[in-house]
Amino acid sequence: MAALYNTAAPKKAANLSVNSDLLQKSRALNINLSATLERALREELAKYEASQWVEENRAAITSYNEFVEQHGCFGDEFREL
Template sequence: MTELYNTAAPKKATNLSINSDLLRKTRELNINLSATLEQALREELSKRKATQWVEENRTAIQRYNDFVEQHGCFGDEFREFYC
C-alpha cells in the first residue's frame, strides 16, 4: 500500500488563524499544536483519499457486485460454512 504522503519531507512553517480562546486553552494544557494538527490532517487526508478511491472505482465495484449477485463468489462450491 502506498503512503498517503512523504513522512520524511522536511517541516515547513505555516501561518494559521485559530480561535484565540481555543488556542489559549490548548496552550494551558500543553497540547502540541503541530503534532495535533498533523494527526488531524493525516486522518482527514486518509478519509478523503478513501472516499476518492471509492468514487474512482464505483463502476468496477458495481460490476463486481452485479457479477457476484448473478454468479456467486469464486469458490462458493468449496466453502464449508454457510451464511
C-alpha cells in the same frame, strides 16, 4: 498502497488563525499544536484518498457486486454458518 505524503519532508512554518479560547485551553493542557494539526491533516488526507479510490473504482465494484449477486461468491457451497 502508496504513502499519503513524504514523511521525511522538512517542516515548514505556517501562520494560521485559531479560536482564542481553544488555543488558550490547548496551551494550558500542553497540547502540541503542530503534532495535532499534522494528525488531523493526515486523517483528512486519508479520507480524501479513500473517497477518490472508491470513485475511481466505482464501476469495477458495481460490476463485481452484480456478478456475485447473480453467480454467488467463490466457495459459497463450502461456507458454514
